[in-house]
Amino acid sequence: MPTDQHWTTTPITAALLRGALDLEHTGRGVRPHRLPSWARAQYPDPQLLMAESQPAGVRLALRTAATTIELDVLPTRYGFAGMPPRPEGVFDLVLDGRLAAQAVAPTATTVTIDAATGEADHRPGAVGTARFAGLPEGEKDVELWLPHNETVELVALRTDEPVRPAPDSGRPVWLHHGSSISHGSNADHPTGTWTALAAARAGVELVNLGFSGSALLDPFTARTMRDTPADLLSVKIGINVVGGDVMRRRAFGPAVHGFLDTLREGHPTTPLLVVSPLHTPIHEDTPGPGAFDLEALATGRIAFRATGDPADSATGRLTLAVVREELAHIVAQRAADDPHLGYLDGQALYGPEDYAELPLPDELHPDGAAHRRIADRFVAHAFAAGGTLAVGAR
Template identity: 65%
Template sequence: MSAPRTTATTTTPVTEELLRGHLDVEHTGRGLLPHRLPARARRQIPDDQLAMAESQPSGVRLVFRTRATAITLHTVPTKRAYPGVPTPPDGVYDLLVDGRLAAQATAAGGNLRTVDLATGRVELRQGPPGAAEFTGLPGRDKAVEIWLPHTETTELIALDTDAPVTPEPETTRRRWLHHGSSISHGSNAAHPTGTWPAMVAAGAGVDLVNLGFGGGALLDPFTARAIRDTPADLISLKIGINLVNADAMRLRAFGPAVHGFLDTVREGHPTTPLLLVSPVFCPTHEETPGPLAPDFSTGTLRFRATGDPAETAAGRLTLEVIRAELARLAAARTEAGADPNLHYLDGRSLYGRADHDEHPLPDGLHPDPAGHRRIAEHFTHLAFGPAGAFAG
């Protein structure tokens, strides 16, 4: 009797040539950690929130060619927990075959990062590596993308496959670099290709670099320099809500900070189409300044604004104030053709009051998966349509 047939397994260490959508990598004791800000910028990060957000690989994916029907990605995920809040589900890995979602998986194990939203205290508990397993894939030669969980810092170790893996050549598609807040990062999206920037990139046929950072779109100069130094064919900047959340500045400082951010970006991209986007509709902060505070009174996490609306006269920022100022600044910068490639988009055209009535913000701040889809549909039409800043 002949021995049963076995399939050889190929182990491929994860190297940077397999990655897309990142700006930097860090070699750890267990693997490769993709970053969405370069080391120079990371050394200047002043708070743990942004350090966590930039290490969560929203929009980062492995890209390769293979005939494999079974793929296992070995990782060390770092998961989040919040005292008093139900534990979030494990992050999802999306596997695409020739650009179409073909399989999903999660990875058990990993580290646990517990954050007390009331005090800011952080505890990190180390854990073992995990594995995301995909089976039943077509046996033909194909392009494979594995989009990493947008909510979990992910150290990458190796791929186990039943056929060899080769890097996919660099794409010739236009490269779209987007910077924004937690909504751009993907808060409340169910899986990594379900964030609104990922859906826009798929629909518009562009190559995404997502610099959306939960709580971290604060006009930091190091972020502007990172955008300046990153090759891009299209750039969008969604600015405003985190400045209100954090009560980070007053109107007097806001205008010059926006100018400075745009000036820095223009140093590296003097003629690149640049779309300045104001905040989407959010009743929490439309007329009420920050700071933002977590609210557990209903038994689930929601957010509330704690500022006094009367203080807008003294320069406190609200979403209404920020939209008016961004529109004014954009008009001033484009006067007499000074920057013909700068465009402004009111965020309420992406998600306005009517969209909120249909798809309300579950926690008072972030859209649900249907809300992400709505924002993606509107952005694709308004930015990439025939009359959009990114047309053609």
């Protein structure tokens, strides 16, 4: 370990971060956000604020000769009362494009949510250190991917050699919006989410606006995407709209059109892919709202179920089958005047056969193996030659 006089402390600024759209200055350090402050102010919903502050896809991008890197952090970890603790968030160190090391912060603030009442118990934690030692000597590009499932306050960055922002990679920027699956729920680590895997395999720079429980066609999200520079765009729509039972068929179609209209104000000819929901049996033909499965909770397992009546789809309540039908129709209609717009049925990424082989552990979110499969298929459908997001598709 280097002696104290050999440490270099580098201020953590926006210049060192990729994938964050805002940087909040706290009393101790900075907190990355994936929605700008003006958007957060428009609807300060606790679920949305938790999701957007969890830095899925956010990473420190450094050029350095350091062999030891220490990052002082204070994560916030979320769990449910009476349930086993959720996996701790992981920091991934990517060296010259390859996952080289991982670390977990030793301490954290904890928030324990009572699933029955929604009340939360907050227990403050202390700042701890995620440490990476034994890195190869010489100049190299290092990315430190932050946990996708924990809010993280970044307090200090120390190294045994100076660091500077990594140079622009020159790779196309892929801006993606989706639900908890895009956010990375149930993935093993931050570079193991399907979005991060797909970005690495396709050779693009990811900006992940996947918000757990909060892909609801919000106008402020559309305006955020409109104003964010990007070379490639995708939106994965449907599961949260159905699971939250937030709108009917009459409202859904115009809301999708409005969201896409807003994107096109800022990105008129950027390749744009609309993705419908993955296969999710509980909501295929049964409307929401979704809810915790109380029988599963009684056994110490988190699972979800649909509480709607399938017969209500005839009167306009949404199911995943209805959402796919609507999205396919909307994209086909718009594509007549928008040659850069494409559609992908989410069941091509994860369908009934995949559910039989790799079932959703909680009936809603894929596990690590399924994230890897979804990434492989997304690359094949979207980024490969002929795909809507293929480099050079413009």
